[in-house]
Amino acid sequence: MSDTAKPKPAAASRANTKKELPEHLKAYKHVWVMVELERGVVHPVSWELMGEGRKLADQLKVDLAAVVLGPPGGTEAAVTDAFGYGADVCYLVENNSLADYRNEPYTAAMTELVNTYKPEILLLGATNLGRDLAGSVATTLLTGLTADCTELAVDAEGSLAATRPTFGGSLLCTIFTLNYRPQMATMRPRVAPMPLYRAGRSGRIQRHEVSLPEESIVTKLIDFLPDGTTGKANLPYADIVVSGGLGMQTAENYQLVRDLAAVLGAEWGGSRPLVQKGWITSDRQIGQTGKTIRPRLYIAAGISGAIQHRVGVEGADLIVAINTDKNAPIFDFAHVGIVADAMKVLPALTEAFRKRLAPAAMRPAAE
Amino acid sequence: MHIVVCIKQVPDSAQIRVHPVTNTIMRQGVPTIINPYDLFSLEEALRLRDRNGGEVTCVTMGPPMAESALRKCMTYGADRAVLLTDRFFAGADTLATTYALAHLVTKVTEHWGAPDIVFCGKQTIDGDTAQVGPGIAKRLGLLQLTYVQKIEHCDLAAREIVVHRRAEGGIQVLKAKLPCLVTMLEGTNDMRRGTMEDAFRAARAEIVTWSAAQAQIPDLAFCGLKGSPTIVKKVFAPPPRAEKAFQIGVEGKTAGDISETLVAEIFKRQPGLEQDLTKSAGADF
Structure with missing residues (x-):
């Protein structure tokens, strides 16, 4: 890993940075x-x-x-x-x-x-x-x-x-x-x-x-209320995750992320600013302070890819990024990129997956 | 009832930028805020005080400028605020931080009485360790109730508290005794606006400011960088991946074309995924 970064950590000037393990x-x-x-x-x-x-x-x-x-x-x-x-x-x-x-x-x-x-x-x-x-x-x-x-x-x-x-x-x-x-x-x-x-x-x-x-022991467990199993986000262990960032522009546009997730049977989430804006709940935040994910496929729409987001998604097998800014840091760690407007690509992508995944009998005869 | 709330002034991390060339943090102009997780604990403390009577004391350890965060706590309705500030505390890791804060709570106890509850934020947004609350509890010999979603019941006479605590797969309903240390889960309440009266009081209030000596911190060898068992050996930006993303051309293409190319590219790279998805889609029909 890169060792050229600055600043020099304060610790470098300390005497006890050497290993001198007490007997x-x-x-x-x-x-x-x-x-x-x-x-x-x-x-x-x-x-x-x-x-x-x-x-x-x-x-x-x-x-x-x-x-x-x-x-x-x-x-x-x-x-x-x-x-x-x-x-x-x-x-x-x-x-x-x-x-x-x-x-x-x-x-x-x-x-x-x-x-x-x-x-x-x-x-x-x-x-x-x-x-x-x-x-x-x-x-x-x-x-x-x-x-x-x-x-x-x-x-x-x-x-x-x-x-x-x-x-x-x-x-x-x-x-x-x-x-x-x-x-x-x-x-x-x-x-x-x-x-x-x-x-x-x-x-x-x-x-x-x-x-x-x-x-x-002072503390007593007097009851345990198990979570319901439906509607609960389980991003860390999901196979496919679709997420949106500030590039989605409005809370209404975020629905496009959910539409794509629905076709793929995927979990949906977002970057930290979306939680702060109240578009998604904190259990759907992806990144260092949210959930770390390791899906087989991760599709990030309108997310720039700050380090705190990157460390939460780097374990994904395949990262697809859609962003209008060709210099967005997410293209440094995504595998496949599209420089385009997520609001246009997401609905088309949802449709493309829907067509491709329809059972053979349901497909138009031409295919 | 006396409640102590430990807060921290943090940089608004949403606004931190890293210099693209030197990789140094650009601190200039980054506004500071009260750690957002602390506000859920402060609001809970204020509610308990409103219900039971008594006082809320907010405390922090930090540079002199942290005074503004404490004053803000008073505008929300805290009764007093104490700042522990000294160069000896600089560079503290979680263990050294809990040493200082635990002694600060002890000193607050001498002045204004023992707290029935010490509140901490679940974690901070700059350190994100979630270890300081448990550390303070251990050092003060208090029971700890972390990730609390709801305080169901707090009986001062019986010295009893019942809380809902977030655990894996469900909520633990725990009964414990006062005094204890509580960290609240985010989203459990909404911070009040604070009254005009509180705002005026806060503006005039004296923030109690103690140096290490004034707070009678027993041994400075346990404080700051010197008292920290962990050391940071290097700070760095993660290296970019060897290859940049494979770009799907968009020039002159419709969103439909781009999407079909992308779907083909995804399934070329993850063939197993297509099989699994087709299987599960077929099962729906």
Whole structure:
């Protein structure tokens, strides 16, 4: 990556930018991934992190471990899958107090595991659960935490190099936690690809007992109101996404994005300014501060492609951009571009897809 | 009831520009705003105060100019505002920030009483970490309730609070005890306009301003750049992809022609997608 950028970060003038790990922290080894198990379901971000963690562990020549916290008898599938997705070891805490996520018992269990088994790297998903937990754990352990990373790597000295957008997503920065352990980082869903699953792969299970008497936990879950399944945006895991930006000019024109999405059975979304203008809800915002997507096809209409948008869509297999400005940054990372007015192209494109995708029997005889 | 709201003055990131040649941030003329996520927490705090009586204290750590953000909070109706400002705090990461803010809340407690609730924004729009709220809670030994959609019930006498918290796949209804730290989800309320009376009061009000020494921050080694376990080693613009986008010619063509060429190009590059789409379209008939 480019290393010529300015300004020189302020940190460059600091004395403690060198790695001088205190003696008592040298025992910290291995890479851990927190497996987010909620109501019997593992959030896919945990497996995505397992893929990233595998690469780091291989480079460091250490083990990759999964951390599974849950109720007795409710963790078996998560443990099996953790090995399938690449873990060598699984640290398992089963306790009735861990049946549902609550900050207090989860922080207590995770902190105790870290203090007992000493990992050098601890990765969590940047979900509501992961962010709630990571802040508490890092503060308890008084270590560094880099949130919402877009890339994780290991440098020549074996330190975790965590890259994330900065300055409102207009630049990237690489952050290190050189002299504290563990080095903690979170990554959002869909930033990393799903790793291959190898059925039958297994590893060592390290059970650990933690004392978490329910009467010592103040927070009580008194109800859970599940979301309805219809009409809810699920951009991160959609196969096709169509989106619009300020180039759509009016809220009414945004309907053209939805029309195209309807023909493709796609999810629809938009850039940050559209949320600020109230044209779309925040759960449909695409980009660093919204959702990260990895569809097979992404069509962006009237979006200029600022870095904060780019980092949210770069994982797409095929990016198509429609923009009137031939110098728009989106053409630097799109695969296919059209320099044209989205308001004219979108309806025509909707029609072209409709024709092409109609079942053979429905097509005009000439075809 | 005493409520402390932690806010942050941030650059309006929608207006940040990067110099195309030098890749430096063009800070000049970028207006600052109160972090938008903080407003949902401030409004919730004001509502609780209006219902229960008491005071809302807004606090921030930042440069002297952050005073204007605090004054703005007072125009919305906050009762007082405290600014912690000192060069020792510059360059703080989340851990060093929570050290300073937790001690600031402690100092506020000494002056105006212990808060029943500390509110923070869900995250900031410049740092976007969502880690400062949980960090302050941990340092102050408070329970934390993050991503709260609704405060269903807050009983001062029983010291009890019931909230709806956004979780994966649904809403957790959680019962906890006061004092606690709450971060509100965006879109959960609309910030009030503030009364004329508040506007006049805010204009005249003294913003309490403390240096590190005045706030009696115990150990400056835990503050700012020095107290930050994370270090930023480099800042850079992402490199462009090796190839620019393949452009579909538009010269002299109709939107229909362009679209048919594009559809063909998409399916040439993603043949599996066409099969899957045709299959699912066929199933509808």
